[in-house]
Amino acid sequence: MKKLRNLTLATTLFASIFASPAYAAAPTKPEKGKLSVYFLDVGQGDATYIKTPNGDDILIDGGNNKYGDTVVDDLKKLGVDDIEIMISTHPDADHVGGMDTILSAFKVEAVYAPKVSHTTQTFKDFLTAVKNEKLTIKEAKAGVTLPLKGITATFVGPTKEYAKSDLNDWSAVLRVVNGKNSFLFTGDAEQKSEADMISSKATLKSDVLKVGHHGSDTSSSTAFIKAVAPKYAVISVGAKNSYGHPTATTLNTLKTANATVYRTxxxxxxxxxxxxTKITVKTEK
Ligand SMILES: [Zn+2]
Structure with missing residues (x-):
């Protein structure tokens, strides 16, 4: 009996010392009839996978070049066999880099991207991969609604064309509504685009916000965060990144707005x- 008690004590002690799980728990598979949104951990970059209640698969961005295989593995583990809609928010490498690998790994039905080009090899690789899938790119811009059943998914940005040097402001911004719950995915849209979205009078208010540009203070103006009024804010960001993302300013703006912040x-x-009706959150670690 004493031995058993000691063993129990040892187990309790062990569990208390290893406060966080020794191995990261794999994200749970999407639940039928529900909307599941996965902000995949791709270091300094973005990759978001959405499973709609109707069973359609949406991917917004694919991380940088070296994360293409990681995203493919994650999607396979989550049961993805094809992708109905792929969205490239803008041509920057930390968003579009992994897309060519993902395009060659899965059957993709449709690709959406803003009508802006880039001269990098990474962006050319993406275009080539789209061409190899015998697809053309559909324009992502404010007012375009995705042909999906069971949810409403409409782009609220970009509301206009920007200078080629302002690639972030070209970001495709998607708002997804499932019943009473709403999500806003902003890519790297910065304050200029945020102001234009506010002026457009489109509904921005959302329960969950994918914070723009990895928590940089060039995004997330006080006015924009007020307009979105998120309950939850997600920052997709790499540990110890050289950009100083997320910034104290952005974290403060979100705190003042009473948003619960999650960081990859x-x-x-x-x-x-x-x-x-309700939203639940799970984290890998
Ligand atoms: Zn980025």
Whole structure:
């Protein structure tokens, strides 16, 4: 009996010392009839996978070049066999880099991107991969609605054309509504685009916000965060990145707005599940 008690004590002690799991838990598979949103941990970059209640698969961005295989593995583990809609928010490498690998790994039905080009090899690789899939790119811009059943998914940005040097402001911004729950995915849209979205009078208010540009203070103006009024804010960011993302300013703006902040550098992949009425959150670590 004493031995057993000691063993129990030892187990309790062990569990208390290893406060966080020794191995990261794999994200749970999407639940049928619900909307699942996975902010995949791709270091300094973005990759978001959405499973709609109707069973359609959406991917927004694919991380940088070296994360293409990681995203493919993650999607396979989550049961993805084809991708109905792929969205490239803008041509920067930390968003579009992994897309060519993903395009060659899965059957992709449709690709959406803003009508802006880039001269990098990474962006050319993406265009070549789209061409190899015998697809053309559909324009992502404010007012375009994705042909999906069971949810409403509409682009609220970009609302206009920007200078080629302002690639971030070209970011395709998607708002997804499932019953009473809403999500806003902003890519790297900065304050100029945020102001234009506010002026456009489109509904921006959302329960969950993918914070623009990895928490940089060139995005997330006080006015924009006020307009979105998120309950949850997700920052997709690499640990110890050289950009200083997220900035104290952005974290303060979100705190003042009473948003609960999740970061992929701290929590790994972050999963939101919406049943149309309530939202639950799970983190990998
Ligand atoms: Zn970025």
């Amino acid at each position: 550098d701290k929590s790994g992949t972050i999963t939101f599940v919406s049943d149309g």
